[in-house]
Amino acid sequence: MTSAPEAGGGIVLSGLAKSYGAVRAVRDVDLVIAPGETVALLGPNGAGKTTTIDMILGLIKPDKGTVSVFGAPPSVAVRSGWVGGMLQTGSPLDHLRVREIVTLMASYYPQPLPVDEVLQTTGAAEFARQWTTKLSGGQAQRVRFAAALVGNPDLLLLDEPTAALDVEGRRAFWQAMRGATAQGKTVVFATHYLEEADAYADRIVLLAHGQIVADGPATEIKARVGSRTIRATLPDVTVTALSALPGVRGAERHGDAVVLTCTDTDVALAAMLQKFPGAKDIEVTGGTLEEAFIELTAIDDSTDDPGAREAAK
Amino acid sequence: MTSAIHLRYEILRTLRNPLFSGLTLGLPLVLFYSIASAQRHKTFDGTSFPLYFMTAMAAYGAMWATVAPGGRIARDVATGWLRQMRITPLRTRTEFTAKVIGAYLLALPTLILLFLAGASLGVRLGATQWLEMAGLFLVGLAPFIVIGFILGYLLPSDAAAAALAGVVILFALLGGVFGFQLATSGPMFDVIKGLPSYWLVQAGKTALGGGGWPAEAWIVVAVWTAVLIPVAALAYRRLASTA
Numbered sequence: 190m191t192s193a194p195e196a197g198g199g200i201v202l203s204g205l206a207k208s209y210g211a212v213r214a215v216r217d218v219d220l221v222i223a224p225g226e227t228v229a230l231l232g233p234n235g236a237g238k239t240t241t242i243d244m245i246l247g248l249i250k251p252d253k254g255t256v257s258v259f260g261a262p263p264s265v266a267v268r269s270g271w272v273g274g275m276l277q278t279g280s281p282l283d284h285l286r287v288r289e290i291v292t293l294m295a296s297y298y299p300q301p302l303p304v305d306e307v308l309q310t311t312g313a314a315e316f317a318r319q320w321t322t323k324l325s326g327g328q329a330q331r332v333r334f335a336a337a338l339v340g341n342p343d344l345l346l347l348d349e350p351t352a353a354l355d356v357e358g359r360r361a362f363w364q365a366m367r368g369a370t371a372q373g374k375t376v377v378f379a380t381h382y383l384e385e386a387d388a389y390a391d392r393i394v395l396l397a398h399g400q401i402v403a404d405g406p407a408t409e410i411k412a413r414v415g416s417r418t419i420r421a422t423l424p425d426v427t428v429t430a431l432s433a434l435p436g437v438r439g440a441e442r443h444g445d446a447v448v449l450t451c452t453d454t455d456v457a458l459a460a461m462l463q464k465f466p467g468a469k470d471i472e473v474t475g476g477t478l479e480e481a482f483i484e485l486t487a488i489d490d491s492t493d494d495p496g497a498r499e500a501a502k
Numbered sequence: 503m504t505s506a507i508h509l510r511y512e513i514l515r516t517l518r519n520p521l522f523s524g525l526t527l528g529l530p531l532v533l534f535y536s537i538a539s540a541q542r543h544k545t546f547d548g549t550s551f552p553l554y555f556m557t558a559m560a561a562y563g564a565m566w567a568t569v570a571p572g573g574r575i576a577r578d579v580a581t582g583w584l585r586q587m588r589i590t591p592l593r594t595r596t597e598f599t600a601k602v603i604g605a606y607l608l609a610l611p612t613l614i615l616l617f618l619a620g621a622s623l624g625v626r627l628g629a630t631q632w633l634e635m636a637g638l639f640l641v642g643l644a645p646f647i648v649i650g651f652i653l654g655y656l657l658p659s660d661a662a663a664a665a666l667a668g669v670v671i672l673f674a675l676l677g678g679v680f681g682f683q684l685a686t687s688g689p690m691f692d693v694i695k696g697l698p699s700y701w702l703v704q705a706g707k708t709a710l711g712g713g714g715w716p717a718e719a720w721i722v723v724a725v726w727t728a729v730l731i732p733v734a735a736l737a738y739r740r741l742a743s744t745a
Contacts, residue, residue: 246589248589267589267590267591268591269591270591276582280581281581281583282511282581283581284516284518292507294590297508297591298590298591340590
């Protein structure tokens with residue numbers, strides 16, 4: 190087996206594109222992930238997260254562009270045991286027990302972790318003797334995580350690892366995940382839960398319609414959008430007039446109240462008070478990541494295709 | 503190491519499926535005793551009925567055993583496990599070899615059990631004759647392994663299981679597994695002689711007589727296998743490009 194990957198390579202996606210018929214699942218994605226980074230691919234359904242992950246894993250061939258995993262093509266990285274993946278699909282094999290399936294996965298890798306240790310850290314030890322077909326959703330998810338982890342890969346790719354889990358299940362999963370990957374693994378996970386990306390990733394890559402629309406720490410993404418709102422009671426002013434104010438991105442009216450979405454609340458507030466001194470009950474609120482997310486991913490919505498996600502599978 | 507554990511679980515998964523042991527061991531054994539014991543002194547197709555029917559039931563059970571990997575492939579595709587395999591260092595060749603070896607190992611208990619059952623009803627063969635029969639089975643079962651792969655790669659899980667059952671029963675019926683032959687001369691017989699299942703059923707008589715299969719049998723099995731292997735390769739490639 191090939192020895193551990195050279196440091197410094199990381200994961201490099203350049204000019205990556207993949208279409209399914211008329212649906213452009215991924216278009217022109219450039220991304221560099223350093224070794225040891227934990228990166229969240231955040232985006233709504235159909236954003237291209239799964240397609241991107243499948244291309245990093247070599248499950249899908251890109252139409253254009255290249256993928257390099259620690260300096261090697263995906264097929265070499267996978268064959269060398271540098272990569273572990275937790276796919277969205279892939280229920281565990283039938284007629285096997287939890288412990289057996291983790292043992293089986295371990296046998297494929299050159300330097301696996303001890304099976305018992307992995308069962309412990311992933312919280313699967315308590316049901317290790319259970320048949321794989323008799324697991325709850327949360328248990329099955331842990332088994333799949335244990336199966337991805339036991340090979341001791343340098344890169345872990347997790348495609349929506351907490352989909353279909355309740356809040357408690359998600360918390361427990363991430364706790365296990367943190368403990369298990371403390372020793373400098375590169376982790377890339379896809380999610381559409383903002384709080385997960387925010388809490389567990391060093392860096393967030395926001396995908397929409399197959400493109401990267403933002404990339405950076407959570408705080409930086411918020412700053413870049415600068416989505417903050419001003420609420421005020423201001424009757425008799427048109428939305429168009431409000432939208433035209435400097436620093437304002439958009440305006441909405443709810444009865445007497447108006448809500449201004451701003452790129453710069455300081456400028457917008459000054460301009461509004463100067464032009465419409467009658468404004469009352471003024472509130473300025475900082476944008477949440479949720480708002481930033483909606484704002485960024487709403488760009489170019491007209492070309493969205495609900496079939497993209499299905500096709501991306 | 504890798505392949506040993508993989509092979510072990512491959513076999514374990516199959517043996518734990520109650521349907522598998524029922525079809526490969528239980529059913530042939532019950533059919534053998536219930537039909538052959540009443541006719542243990544009769545002759546059929548130029549040999550003793552117990553020898554004929556022992557070989558036929560061994561062929562029947564072994565055919566079920568050798569198409570079983572196909573059913574597992576279809577299930578692994580359906581559950582997404584095949585994709586999971588493809589992102590591990592496990593080579594396709596290792597996986598493929600494990601399935602072939604597994605198919606033969608899983609057919610082995612059927613042969614042993616039916617040979618013992620045959621002996622209990624007075625089938626007497628020398629050690630080399632038993633071995634020759636087992637050897638002919640090894641060769642004659644090859645097309646069924648490949649048919650299993652093809653249907654497993656091409657069909658969804660439920661359809662694959664049904665199609666595999668259909669293939670086994672049809673080949674068994676035409677090959678004379680059920681103790682009667684649909685034709686012993688004419689064009690229908692020519693069709694039957696073109697089937698690998700016919701030659702499996704003949705393996706007992708062949709071993710008793712010594713001298714092995716006629717050239718015709720080797721050609722039939724070789725042609726079936728040679729034609730089916732590229733089809734299986736195409737089916738696999740189709741699956742790999744879409745899965």
